[in-house]
Amino acid sequence: MKPGIPKGTRDFNPIEIQKRRYIISKLQANFEKFCFSPLETPSFENLDTLTGKYGEEGDRLIFKILNNGDFLSEARKKMPDIEQWNSKNITASISEKALRYDLTVPFARYIAMNQGNISLPYKRYQIQPVWRADRPQKGRYREFYQCDADVVGSESLWYEVNFILLYDASFSDLKIPVEIHLNNRKLLAAIAEYASIEDQLIDFTVALDKLDKIGLDKVLNEMKEKGIAQTSLQKLIPIIELSGSFEDKITRLKEILTDIEVGQKGIEEMEFIYHSAKQIGLKSADLIFNLTLARGLEYYTGTIYEIKAKNISIGSIGGGGRYDNLTEIFGVKNISGVGISFGLDRIYLVMEELNLFPESAHKKKQILFFNFGEKESLQALKLIQELRGKNISCDLYPEKLKLQKQFTYAEKNAIPFVAFYGETEINSKTLSLKNIITGEQKTLPISELETFFS
């Protein structure tokens, strides 16, 4: 039998793992510094917790878990006429659990289940894998990590400001130059009202969102195809073409949306958030008012964020926004929230591409002690145990083979140091070390090893 792994999944080798841990540790440290509490939820949820939350397409991509035991007899009891069975109507009878599709619905489920114990505003972060039966392609996997931070139970715009600071701090730590694109659902709604296309808000924004990729002409074509009238398009074009500084755009929008209440509200929010962030001062990120940003519009109700890495064309590496009533579906009403997400796999690709992983993130710091036979090995292990106690990674080669063979093992395993601890060294309480990469060799007193390796 030739073994393989399911398509869209990955084994991670040590270097990949260390690099992923590096990213995760930076994100986690920032989540903690921003006072988010960690949450971990089970890998699978009850099927009915997940279905109906991601639209028809999403539902199809949920991995369902087959019931254990005699699932077929159970299904027959529920639907005796087997001829009537099809994949859709039988699923709930043979599967009552499913792998989580994102971290948001489990988060909402958690809040609803623990209302009594959670004091609002509740800030949580969650870094866990999710699973989707998407068609695998470059950079898209069936198992991947999401890194989310959300706060629910407050409408305070200070949280919006804090998420900008969080993005800035995290990407500054990772040394990724980014643009934080900002928009507001209220502005999009106001623009639609201004152009008399309130009923076509989704069509309008779905097309608008593609501006970067396909250009203005094609965006307008798509809007036309969706039935947006020429008179409306005429009103939209100058807004879409708005350029200049934040102040320029806001000034024009104030004029254009002057009679539209939701527009004024959106402008107010945007000004507060933008100016606060600017006055606090960002470490490295650029803040960009991007009126064409619309991601997941059906979900968001206020501020919308999207992160783009500079100097590389890879799409969004993070995003989020303000939403209402996340928990309503589980019976808990009127909880507004705002949250953001970091795209681990894309961040990884950017860091590889821009060569941003520091060597220390993945380079081994190990010593391989050569094996000179039983007596010396015992002495070596005594020393090895002592060094490990001082946080130095080291190991004894398991057999007394020719030194060349032992040396090759160190090379193949990218172990940077080999150690000679034979009779001479044992008697003189020294250790001879060779740096495999530089070829440099020196003999050190045992007492100086800790300093040498720190």
Place this chain on the structure above:
Amino acid sequence: MKPGIPKGTRDFNPIEIQKRRYIISKLQANFEKFCFSPLETPSFENLDTLTGKYGEEGDRLIFKILNNGDFLSEARKKMPDIEQWNSKNITASISEKALRYDLTVPFARYIAMNQGNISLPYKRYQIQPVWRADRPQKGRYREFYQCDADVVGSESLWYEVNFILLYDASFSDLKIPVEIHLNNRKLLAAIAEYASIEDQLIDFTVALDKLDKIGLDKVLNEMKEKGIAQTSLQKLIPIIELSGSFEDKITRLKEILTDIEVGQKGIEEMEFIYHSAKQIGLKSADLIFNLTLARGLEYYTGTIYEIKAKNISIGSIGGGGRYDNLTEIFGVKNISGVGISFGLDRIYLVMEELNLFPESAHKKKQILFFNFGEKESLQALKLIQELRGKNISCDLYPEKLKLQKQFTYAEKNAIPFVAFYGETEINSKTLSLKNIITGEQKTLPISELETFFS
């Protein structure tokens, strides 16, 4: 809809997560110090990678994933006569993937898939969840973490010695007093040969393994019931009753098993491992030669380990041993290996019970800045950003509410410090801090905050 989670699964709250991370970080640090490389494999494997590896009972406990798409039509194509369908014969037609049941089979699959890239001996550690459709009960979950370290591709007994050192170092770091029980499959085989019950080796050891729990009489009864003859039992009793020091036991075994080759080999291995570990010296663990230890005998071929926490009755918190041909099932022959496992959930229970989690593992170190209005909040966020940059976790309360309400939020969230940063403090470049637990309050210059919190 009232939300819940599947039975046997858990949400982890912040304190539980911090405590689990504490254990995992200690184990991981030791795995790294002992030069094991990390490996991560996908949560699900191809179904045929897993089935047939865990016995009939194990197969039943594997969580299978329902194929996406029109699985029923696909199944009908493969087995058109629906009347013939049952839960057993249809599973492979509607499910081609399954959640991993342990970390060992994915490890073997990984080795077999990557033979060309792996240089032997190959040492890996893996800390990931596994899933089993076991009946949930106290301390037994359907989703739980395994923490494994293995080395394959060498028969060197130095690895056996190293695993004793690894257990000792890890449990010393966690401050859990433990006994490391040692046995050897070769000794059990030799004893069976001595008592002329080679064909009943499994029955013999399964009964023997229960000695601690049910006592000698019941063990002998069970053996009798399994058909072990009275003459054999007479030969077994003095061996089972062997007591005294390691040396006492070995001396007697040498006499008893004098003509049995595999017994002499077992004694030799045991002496080498025991004496080496003793001479290197353990930090805190006791080493115990336990002839009744037999866990997973069908699998192990040499040394067997089991860890028992002292001062608490909770069963094994770790175990492992030497095995052969782990990868044979995937077509890679003659790779001997040895490995151990740590039981995270049980270790957690022991540490809770013995009160071994240090406060620093889970206690928050956060500051909540009170909100005195927009102007002050902006200044506060500037300072907060600076402090976060110095690794101090802090946050601004989102609304200008009565101080009592803001204070209550800090209390409910176990935030130890609240900070007053009003006009006076802003002008004098100070911060007034109150320790919620002690009630102590003091005003510090901004420049001294970093020192104060470190």
